[in-house]
Amino acid sequence: MDVQAVEQVLRKQGCALTPQRRAVLRFLDGNLEHPSAGQVFDAVTAALPSTSRPVSSRATIYNTLALLEQIGAVRVLRGTDGEMRYDPNTTPHHHRCCDVCGRLEDVPAEAVTLLLDGRPAVGEVRFTGRCPACTTA
Amino acid sequence: MDVQAVEQVLRKQGCALTPQRRAVLRFLDGNLEHPSAGQVFDAVTAALPSTSRPVSSRATIYNTLALLEQIGAVRVLRGTDGEMRYDPNTTPHHHRCCDVCGRLEDVPAEAVTLLLDGRPAVGEVRFTGRCPACTTA
DNA sequence: CTATATGCAAAATTTTTGCATCGTT
DNA sequence: AACGATGCAAAAATTTTGCATATAG
Numbered sequence: 575m576d577v578q579a580v581e582q583v584l585r586k587q588g589c590a591l592t593p594q595r596r597a598v599l600r601f602l603d604g605n606l607e608h609p610s611a612g613q614v615f616d617a618v619t620a621a622l623p624s625t626s627r628p629v630s631s632r633a634t635i636y637n638t639l640a641l642l643e644q645i646g647a648v649r650v651l652r653g654t655d656g657e658m659r660y661d662p663n664t665t666p667h668h669h670r671c672c673d674v675c676g677r678l679e680d681v682p683a684e685a686v687t688l689l690l691d692g693r694p695a696v697g698e699v700r701f702t703g704r705c706p707a708c709t710t711a
Numbered sequence: 712m713d714v715q716a717v718e719q720v721l722r723k724q725g726c727a728l729t730p731q732r733r734a735v736l737r738f739l740d741g742n743l744e745h746p747s748a749g750q751v752f753d754a755v756t757a758a759l760p761s762t763s764r765p766v767s768s769r770a771t772i773y774n775t776l777a778l779l780e781q782i783g784a785v786r787v788l789r790g791t792d793g794e795m796r797y798d799p800n801t802t803p804h805h806h807r808c809c810d811v812c813g814r815l816e817d818v819p820a821e822a823v824t825l826l827l828d829g830r831p832a833v834g835e836v837r838f839t840g841r842c843p844a845c846t847t848a
Numbered sequence: 849c850t851a852t853a854t855g856c857a858a859a860a861t862t863t864t865t866g867c868a869t870c871g872t873t
Numbered sequence: 874a875a876c877g878a879t880g881c882a883a884a885a886a887t888t889t890t891g892c893a894t895a896t897a898g
Contacts, residue, residue, distance in 0.1 A: 585898095588851085588852085588898090589852080589853090590851090590852060590853060590896075590897045590898070591897075591898090592852095592853060592854075592896075592897070594853085594854075595853090610887090611887080611888080612886095612887080628854075628855060628856090628895095629855095630854080630855080631854070631855045631856070632855095632887090632888080633854080633855070633856080633857095633888090633889080633890080634853075634854055634855070636888065636889075637853075637854085638853095652789070652791055652793055654789055656789055656793045656795075656862085656863090656886095656887080657886095657887070658793075658887085658888080673834070689826065689827050689828070690826050691826070691828055695838075696840065697810070697838060697839035697840045698838075698839040699836060699837070699838055699839075700836070700837035700838075700839070701832075701834060701835075701836055701837075702834040702835045702836075702837075703833065703834045722873095725873085725876090725877085726877085726878090727871075727872045727873070727876090727877060727878060728872075728873090729871075729872070729877095729878060729879075730871095731878085731879075732878090747862090748862080748863080749861095749862080765870095765879075765880060765881090766880095767879080767880080768879070768880045768881065769862090769863080769880095770863090770864080770865080770879080770880070770881080770882095771878075771879055771880070773863065773864075774878075774879085775878095793861090793862075793887085793888090794861090794862070795862085795863080849898100850897105850898090851896105851897095851898090852895105852896085852897080852898095853894100853895085853896075853897085854893105854894080854895070854896085855892105855893095855894085855895095856891105856892090856893095856894100857890100857891090857892095858889100858890085858891090859888105859889075859890070859891100860887100860888085860889070860890090861886100861887080861888080861889095862885100862886085862887085862888105863884105863885080863886080863887105864883105864884075864885070864886095865882100865883085865884075865885090866881105866882095866883090866884100867880105867881090867882100868879105868880095868881095869878100869879080869880085869881105870877105870878080870879070870880095871876105871877090871878075871879085872875100872876090872877080872878085873874105873875090873876090873877095
């Protein structure tokens, strides 16, 4: 996801570049943590100047995330814990989901292609297991 | 999942074999649809004699399903739609999740082992795509 | 200025919890 | 008879929706 490109697409579609949308874009850009909608909301709330009070609302965050999905700026995933997760990395790649804490980690497309004997996988492949943190515990 | 075996385990643990639990077992046995908790509730409600009225409650269904998971009688999955899904097939196998309708289909363990060049996969592997019904539409 | 987005509040879903009552063992 | 399970109702948590107001272009 490239912030510049997304803003251009939004402009072209006649969508307003509100501070809330900008804050969502800034938080998501380069974010590898697959944040949930709640986490996006918290981040936006923290990022926007608290002087101009309302800051944001959950509805706005969901609206914005749905919009970003529509224009292909984010991939929407759902973790084991049932929360929606948002991935700004829209290039082909896969995920591993921790059985214990629900954390989603990236699995490079090439790694799966190797497993598949050279043929790239169609769609997302989701592996389960334990993330490093939960393996130690 | 074998109903006889599960009932024996429950008895051995001092768990009561209530009509509700029996109904859940009967509905799940051999079920390949990966039903949600709500679907299990509906099925149990329909299956139990409506003459003895209370029939069942959602809390009981969740209790029972959690119990069955604890004793390893069912595998708990979560579909794209965020609902919990219950799979009475506890033998090693994988799933394909429909992007459109959320339906979960079985993928034999051997199919994935083949893809992996003879090495069986660890954990569940989840593929995405479209189920036959949603491919036609 | 006009169309659009925002924030609030409330609804809809799914799952969890507390407690009195009922049923299995 | 005793202990555990049930059903109800209400609480949590996440996501969706309706509407008046505020704001970006």
